[in-house]
Amino acid sequence: MSNSEQLSKKLMTIGGGKTLTKTPNKMDKLILNCVDEVKIKLQDQYGGKINLHHEKKIYLKDIVAKLKKIYPNEDWLYNFETSTIKPDGGILYLVDKNNKKYPILIVEQKSQGTNDRVMQETGKKQAKGNAIERLGKNLIGLRTWLKDEGIFPFVCFGSGCDFANDSSILDRVNTMAEFNGLNKINLHITHDSKRNSGSFYFQEKALLKNDFLKIMFDIAKRSIQYYFSKYKEENFILK
Secondary structure (H helix, E strand, C coil), X not given: CCHHHHHHHHHCCCCCCCCCXXXXXXXXXXXXXXXXXXXXXXXXXXCCCCEXXXXXXXXXXHHHHHHHHHCCCCCCCCCCCCCEECCCCCEXXXXXXXXXXXXXXXEEEXXXXXXHHHHHHHCCCCCCCCXXXXXXXXXXXXXXXXXXXXXXXXXXXXXXXXXXXXXXXXXXXXXXXXXXXXXXXXXXXXXXXXXXXXXEEEECCCCCXXXXXXXXXXXXXXXXXXXXXXXXXXXXXXX
């Protein structure tokens, strides 16, 4: 049994083929495990000849250091050495032979809305939550970090009654997606409008685990092909 098959079997106990209605902490754990499975599946597919690295955070100082090298005539500032961006699913990198890292998958997940439960218990609605607003800070930082690339391998999965089809909250998500549409992969930056929107999957019911894996794997694999094309495959393939 391959490494990916072993991990897949393990993850079936977490959510396999069932619709997920878990708490945010459990969803975060599931998302992290899915990223691990994508990593192992990619390594299997490339015969163990690529180096992948998964980190849970990136420091603002590292983003600014990169931006200063690329755009030396601009001011790039931060205040604290310890400040970070921590996507819920972390960042999966492709690493070249010089140990330079290239992000191939950045994953967030947001659960928002309790009105379905509150209505059942009290018959009254409560104010809609602000999980989607908290996403905005990370999104701005990550987009700026990858301004020099032709892809933005970011995906956010959202679920909860605040994201039902009749909820105005969806247009807050559409705004964050640069009006590029929801529930589809937007990986490559568009040539005309220069949108690097990323991918946003938002609906009332959470996706199945296998749906998470399919979307994440597709983004990561296509990102690898982008870097192979731009920076030459031989700079990444291990002997």
